[in-house]
Amino acid sequence: MSWGFENxxxxxxxxxxxxxxxxxxIEPVDQVVEHAWNPRDxxxxxxxxxxxxxxxxxxxxxxxxxPELGGPGYGQLRLALLNEKLGRTHSGPVVFGCQAPxxxxxxxxxxxxxxxxxxxxxxxxxxxEIVSCFSMTEPHGGxxxxxxxxxxxxxxxxxxxxxxxxxxxxxxxxxFLIVMAVTDPDAPPHQSxxxxxxxxxxxxxxxxxxxxxxxxxxxxxxxxxLRYTDVRVPAENILGERGQAFAVAQTRLGGGRIHHAMRTVxxxxxxxxxxxxxxxxRSSRGGRLADKQLVQEMIADSWIQIEQFRLLVLRTAWRIxxxxxxxxxxxxxxxxxxxxxxxxxxxxxxAIQIHGSLGIxxxxxxxxxxxxxxxxxxxxGATEVHKVNLAQFLLRGTExxxxxxxxxxxxxxxxEAQERFAEVLVxxxxxxxxxx
Numbered sequence: 001m002s003w004g005f006e007n008x009x010x011x012x013x014x015x016x017x018x019x020x021x022x023x024x025x026i027e028p029v030d031q032v033v034e035h036a037w038n039p040r041d042x043x044x045x046x047x048x049x050x051x052x053x054x055x056x057x058x059x060x061x062x063x064x065x066x067p068e069l070g071g072p073g074y075g076q077l078r079l080a081l082l083n084e085k086l087g088r089t090h091s092g093p094v095v096f097g098c099q100a101p102x103x104x105x106x107x108x109x110x111x112x113x114x115x116x117x118x119x120x121x122x123x124x125x126x127x128x129e130i131v132s133c134f135s136m137t138e139p140h141g142g143x144x145x146x147x148x149x150x151x152x153x154x155x156x157x158x159x160x161x162x163x164x165x166x167x168x169x170x171x172x173x174x175x176f177l178i179v180m181a182v183t184d185p186d187a188p189p190h191q192s193x194x195x196x197x198x199x200x201x202x203x204x205x206x207x208x209x210x211x212x213x214x215x216x217x218x219x220x221x222x223x224x225x226l227r228y229t230d231v232r233v234p235a236e237n238i239l240g241e242r243g244q245a246f247a248v249a250q251t252r253l254g255g256g257r258i259h260h261a262m263r264t265v266x267x268x269x270x271x272x273x274x275x276x277x278x279x280x281x282r283s284s285r286g287g288r289l290a291d292k293q294l295v296q297e298m299i300a301d302s303w304i305q306i307e308q309f310r311l312l313v314l315r316t317a318w319r320i321x322x323x324x325x326x327x328x329x330x331x332x333x334x335x336x337x338x339x340x341x342x343x344x345x346x347x348x349x350x351a352i353q354i355h356g357s358l359g360i361x362x363x364x365x366x367x368x369x370x371x372x373x374x375x376x377x378x379x380x381g382a383t384e385v386h387k388v389n390l391a392q393f394l395l396r397g398t399e400x401x402x403x404x405x406x407x408x409x410x411x412x413x414x415x416e417a418q419e420r421f422a423e424v425l426v427x428x429x430x431x432x433x434x435x436x
Contacts, residue, residue, distance in 0.1 A: 011078065017058070018085045025051055026089045035218060036091040037099065037131050037170050051095045052128060062097040062106075062126055064255070069110055070126055076255075076317035080262040084310075087266025097126070100259065101134040101169060104252030105178055108195070111251050112239040117197050121176050133174035133200075134252070135165045135226060145180070145246075146189035150228065152181035152196060154235065159183075159196060161231040164208070171224040172210060174200050179228070180245050193245035197237045204231035213375060215368035250326055257380050258320065261313045261336045264376065265306070268347045271369060272302050275351045282354075289354060298350040309343045312336055331393040334386035341383055345373035 007015065029036075029051070033044045055061050063079055065071025074082065079098075086092035093099035102125055109122040124130045141148045150163025161181055171177060176199050183194040198205070205228060212221035240248045279290040279299060289295045316332040323329060348369040352359035359366050377383040401407060418425065 007081065011081070014058075014060070015081055015085065018060070018082060021054075022085050022089055022092055025054075026092050026095055029095075030090045033091055035222065036094040037222070038173050039129070039131055040173065048091060048095055052097065055096050060096060062103075064098050064103050064259070065106065065110075065126065069106070069122075076258060076320040077314065079259070080265075080314055080317040083259060083262035084266040084269070087263030088270045093263070094128075097128050098259070100256055101252070102132050103259065104256045105132045105134060107255060108178060108239060108248060108251050109197070112195075112248055113197070114236050116236065121197065124175070130175040131170055131173050133168050133171040133177040133224075135168040135171065135177045135198075136180045136249070137165065137167045139164055139166045139225070141166075145193070148180065148182060148193065150179070150181045151185070152179075152183050152194060154183075155232075157235045158232045159235060159238065161196065161198065161204075161228045161233070163228050165226045165228070167211065167223045168226050169223050171200070171226055172207065172220065172222065176200055177205075177226075178239070180249070184243050187243055190246045191243040194242050195239040195245045195248045196233055197239065198228075198231060198233050202231050202233065204229045213371070215371035217362075255326070257333050257337045258313070258316060260376065260380065261309075261340050262317070264340050264344055265310050265313055267369065267372075268302075268306050268309070268344055271344075271347050271351045271366065272306060274364075275299065275302065275347075275354050278351075278354050295354060298354060302347045302350055305343050305346060309336075309339055312339060331390050334390040334393075337381065338383050338386040338390065341373045341377035344369060344376060348373065 006012075029047050033047060034041060036044060036048060038044055052061070059072055060082075062069075062071040063074040063082055066073035082096075083093075083098070086096055086098070093103075106122060106125050109118060109125070113122060121130070121132070125132055136145070138148050138150060148163075150161065150165060152159045152161045154160075161179060163181065165179070168177065176197055179196050179198050180193055181196065182192055184192045186192075205226060207224050208227050209225040210221035211223040211225055212218065213223060216222075276290075276299060279295055280288060282289045284292075290299075312332075313336055316329060316336050319329045319332055320326065326333070348366045351364075352366045352370070355364060355366070358364060361367075405412070
């Protein structure tokens with residue numbers, strides 16, 4: 001899809017429908033559904049499944065997937081424009097069949113799963129009949145997967161998995177988990193691990209704790225601490241080649257990071273709109289908040305941040321579509337990932353300030369979004385790691401200067417210019433003109 005600064009009429013018509021659908025149908029659902037990812041909740045099924053059917057009828061279901069997997073194959077740029085609308089809501093991605101971690105897990109299965117795994121798990125996952133879990137992080141691993149200790153040992157025609165995993169989101173509802181484990185401890189770190197499909201009912205999987213996150217009011221924590229004890233899966237449940245886990249992970253992490261950013265554009269835009277409405281509605285000290293210069297500064301700064309971030313996201317999505325290679329766009333994705341938490345924190349924080357005590361109350365979502373900004377700064381790689389990766393990429397190929405002073409200081413550049421244009425300067429002087 002070619003893209004300038006306006007959409008083709010048919011694309012814009014589609015986006016207008018999505019915006020109205022999100023506002024009129026999905027936002028009310030968020031007020032009655034406890035967790036849109038829970039397929040065992042009868043209320044969730046009663047209100048979300050009819051909406052999913054309407055999305056299918058509009059041919060907007062699972063737009064991140066290509067036609068060979070039952071999706072329209074939008075590409076990242078068009079998907080970004082769609083996700084901006086969905087990001088305003090909790091249930092929107094589920095209604096449109098593009099929610100994390102299921103969207104990324106589907107991509108992994110599509111690329112690396114056997115025919116049996118695709119039939120058993122990919123097909124119902126794409127149809128929205130089941131949910132899944134990506135079980136990668138470990139309690140002691142942090143942002144460095146090369147320190148993982150969970151192991152998988154080949155025993156005959158089965159892999160035996162032992163270890164602990166932290167923050168395995170939605171494991172309590174998942175039909176299967178994708179688990180990353182060390183299979184070759186003596187190999188170089190980035191070739192030492194493999195990924196496996198583990199059915200959720202496999203003996204040996206223990207939910208040690210159900211971990212809750214600040215800002216998420218849920219009776220049971222959905223980020224689970226898991227222990228794997230002699231968990232056996234068929235040898236064919238490995239995804240990709242042995243030792244290929246890092247390459248497999250990039251299939252989902254690259255897309256997952258940009259999709260988070262796309263939805264964050266919608267989230268911060270929602271906060272910005274509420275900020276503006278409050279500013280023109282509320283009066284203080286003899287005038288509207290909108291007429292106070294410091295409030296105007298908050299409005300201006302927020303708009304500038306949102307637009308800068310949005311353009312970075314769209315440019316990155318465009319580059320992904322153009323090159324069809326996440327590795328080639330890793331630096332751009334790192335930049336988006338690093339910028340995302342601050343945009344949400346800053347805009348949500350200003351929205352709180354403009355709303356006063358109402359802003360910090362649970363009657364508005366800003367406090368949750370502030371906490372979510374820190375969640376974004378940790379999920380799919382810490383912000384600091386992405387900044388380091390980006391800086392290393394940007395510095396690559398930059399040659400050092402040998403002289404005492406850099407060659408770009410103004411005296412040096414001026415001398416070079418005078419030498420280059422010496423004849424012009426002499427001629428101008430002979431004509432009686434001031435060369436300065």
